[in-house]
Amino acid sequence: MTSASPTIAALATAPTAGAVGILRLSGPDALEVGRLLAPGVPAEPTPRHAYLATFVDAHGRALDEGLFLYFRAPASFTGEDVVELQAHGSPRLLRLLLARALEDARVRPAAPGEFTRRAFLNGRMDLTRAEAVADLVAADSEAAVRAAAAGLSGVLASRVRGLEEPLRELHADLEGVLNFPDEAEGADAEAGARVAALKAQAEALLAEAGRGRLVRRGARVALYGPVNAGKSTLFNRLVGEARAIVDDEPGTTRDALEAKVEWDGLGVTLFDTAGLREAPGRIEALGIARTRELLAGVDLAVLVLPPEATEAEAESWIREAGATPVLVVDGKCDVTGAQGRDAGELSGPVPGGSSGMEGLRPRVSGLTGAGVEALRASMLGRLWGGGTPSAVALVSERHADALRRAAEALSRAEAASRASTLEVVSGEVGLALESLGEVSGTSVSEALLDAIFQRFCIGK
Ligand SMILES: Nc1nc2c(ncn2[C@@H]2O[C@H](COP(=O)(O)OP(=O)(O)OP(=O)(O)O)[C@@H](O)[C@H]2O)c(=O)[nH]1
Ligand SMILES: [Mg+2]
Structure with missing residues (x-):
């Protein structure tokens, strides 16, 4: 080459x-x-x-x-x-x-990315590092820069290697037993357990794809809820400037507004939506359709409830968010003050909230700023779930797809180790190895390389 x-x-x-x-x-x-x-x-x-x-x-x-x-x-x-x-x-x-x-x-x-492509083809870097070059160039938040830098220094590469090497050993052992049954006798003894362990490892890496996506394109968060709940006031607080018009007239916000912020280095696009007039279910079709569409596309929906909202209303609002995780917030807490909702309601589980989020609902006042920092922390916690954005292994959609196929092949290998022949187990392990090779670049086609380097700029 x-x-x-x-x-x-x-x-x-x-x-x-x-x-x-x-x-x-x-x-x-x-x-x-x-x-x-x-x-x-x-x-x-x-x-x-x-x-x-x-x-x-x-x-x-x-x-x-x-x-x-x-x-x-x-x-x-x-x-x-x-x-x-x-x-x-x-x-x-x-x-x-x-x-x-x-x-x-x-x-x-x-051609775009051709310098980096040659670096890869000449063995100067593996594919995950080559892709980290493109991530770094495209990074538009601190977390994205740090995660790309981690990719460049080989964080993802070493985790993929940690999976690829034992998988290759396993494959060699199985093929050995199949081809030279006498010499390699017993090398397949722990095959089932080894397959299961590798599958778990592939799935753990796959689970980081969501975080990779958040870091790459930033998180999307929408404030929603009944009219006049104080969404725009809170939005302005969170953004740090008066972007949305605030008024005591219900229905002040007509179209969704968005603003980009960076929290703990993570890029966040925040949306303020038009308040909906009725308890959901009876709301005029257009408004709810638009809000639903927006809610379906965000990573977190923050339901802002006014002091007078009932639990039944809260639950029906939560259902409006569909599969999107919801963080319920009690707004205008300066009005409700200490005698807000009673403790029983406050500490109840969040209905419909994902990941078993329980405990106190954040109480905020967009007007005074009370509770806003704590709300920001809860939002990051829900988006991120522990750890720091910069330490993430940047698993891309492409990596996730290959990891998924590897995990599926290992899953079939595991089943085959109990019920089928060693040929079948070894065949599936070989397939898993091939899928994984697409991540590191040990088995890639020209077409895949074309697709990868297309997203680079010329001169890179
Ligand atoms: N006491 C108090 N009043 C608030 C608070 N937040 C908003 N308000 C008032 O409530 C009214 C509505 O506030 P907005 O922020 O416009 O509420 P909204 O949810 O965006 O309303 P729509 O866009 O009409 O759905 C305004 O008069 C605000 O001054 C708060 O935290 N405490
Ligand atoms: Mg508003």
Whole structure:
């Protein structure tokens, strides 16, 4: 894969004006082509040394002055010879430099993610780390940056390896018993138990996909409930500015409003919805349809109840959220004060709430700010359920899909270890291994690589 691939070139920086713009070349002819643009650089430059160089056009006329860096194969990002020209960040100038590099017949433009793809193909990084590069570039919250950095340092890679290696050993043992029954006698003794343990491990990793999704795209949280409950006032408090209009006229908020915040490094999109007039079930069709649609798409629905709401009403509101977890909040607690709901009601289980959430309902006042910090903490707790966002293994949908198939194959292998032949067990273990290989990259097709690297930007 190395010497045969052509030299590629791309701008590694965004096509906007900036202090510095970088042209990157990778491949066997990177140094020669780079030196066409910077003829002052010695024919055998010291690797990783920053040369101050004049960049020239085809007629040798100076275009800019900048730094020339050479990374000799295989000690480079891609594992090939790499040259970076760091020029001034003028988009027009950079396009001239790129065009000049591409004039050389040995060079072609890089496809999106092609530098990282070559790094993967040349064994410089496994697939989870290559994908972490794209996650890092796309990260738009602190948690996303930290989680991507953890992926880059191999957190996910080592957990996948921890699953892949024993699975490969198991497969080898089973195949050994099948092919050389005499020599390998007894190697399949614990097959059922080993399969079960590996299945549990695959499922544990799979369970982190939800958190990965939260970190990547941020959490979505909607405030909803009866009209005039104080949703917009609370929304403004949570957002930290007066975004929503507040009025004592019921029905003030007509359309859902959204605002982006960052809590404990986690990106959160908060929605304020139009209050619904009647007890749900009798509400005018349009309003409830819109709210239901929104509630179905969020990670957490926060039901804001006014002091006068009854438990029966609370329960029917909770049903409106469908499968979305609901956090029930008693609003306007400055009004209810100490003689709010009695203790029995307060400590009752939250009907319809997922994960057996029990205990006190947060009491808040959007007006005074009382209880708002505690509410924020409860919301994060419900979204996150312990741990810190930055420590998560960034399991993507692609990884989750492969892990699910691996876990399913192991599940069938487990059943087969009790009721079927060793051939069947070994076949399923082999399938699990193959699915898992798609995560780390030990078994990937060109088509899968295309799909993965498509989401990269050019120059990465
Ligand atoms: N005492 C008290 N009044 C509040 C509190 N929150 C809101 N209010 C008042 O209640 C009224 C309605 O507040 P909003 O925040 O507009 O309520 P809403 O739920 O967004 O109302 P709609 O958008 O009409 O459904 C306003 O007069 C607010 O000043 C609170 O915590 N305590
Ligand atoms: Mg409102």
